[in-house]
Amino acid sequence: DAGITQSPRHKVTETGTPVTLRCHQTENHRYMYWYRQDPGHGLRLIHYSYGVKDTDKGEVSDGYSVSRSKTEDFLLTLESATSSQTSVYFCAISAREGGGEQFFGPGTRLTVL
């Protein structure tokens, strides 16, 4: 597997609390992505980054924010978690502009009670 890790791997939290998920890569890839995976929906893009401090919204960005202060780290924050954000979150990295293989992290299972 490409050098990509996610932390934490599992988290249970309560509605209304802030949550931050971390994605860390050692591949020096330019592009980083956050997806959520829910049954029946495949993977849906939340936010992506095309460089340090350069981010953009994806298909399901409401309720999420991201930051990328270093090439290797991409943080996903749920400012005030809701039960609808219970999901498995995957980070992915890619070296190529214009579409190319995305390498996925191991995923974080988040449960919001």
Add this chain to the structure above:
Amino acid sequence: GENVEQHPSTLSVQEGDSAVIKCTYSDSASNYFPWYKQELGKRPQLIIDIRSNVGEKKDQRIAVTLNKTAKHFSLHITETQPEDSAVYFCAPYNNNDMRFGAGTRLTVKP
């Protein structure tokens, strides 16, 4: 945004048979067409991809065909084996917008 549909949603085949999964998309500007495989409890992994200037690509037992006019591309797996059992996702791409299909669960029965 891109509308992506995969068919069938589930597919069960006997070991040794072929399997075909079709992906239709709506954005004619899509120019990169990958297929990902996700085994139970694991991360998705790319198994094959094709770009819009190519009609077909093969890698051993798997192949992808693209019909840009009709806006669909298909994954073909021949001589299926039990280890091919997984969920397969198509993900047509255009300009940093990669939309995944809902997935096809393939079961290969020994």
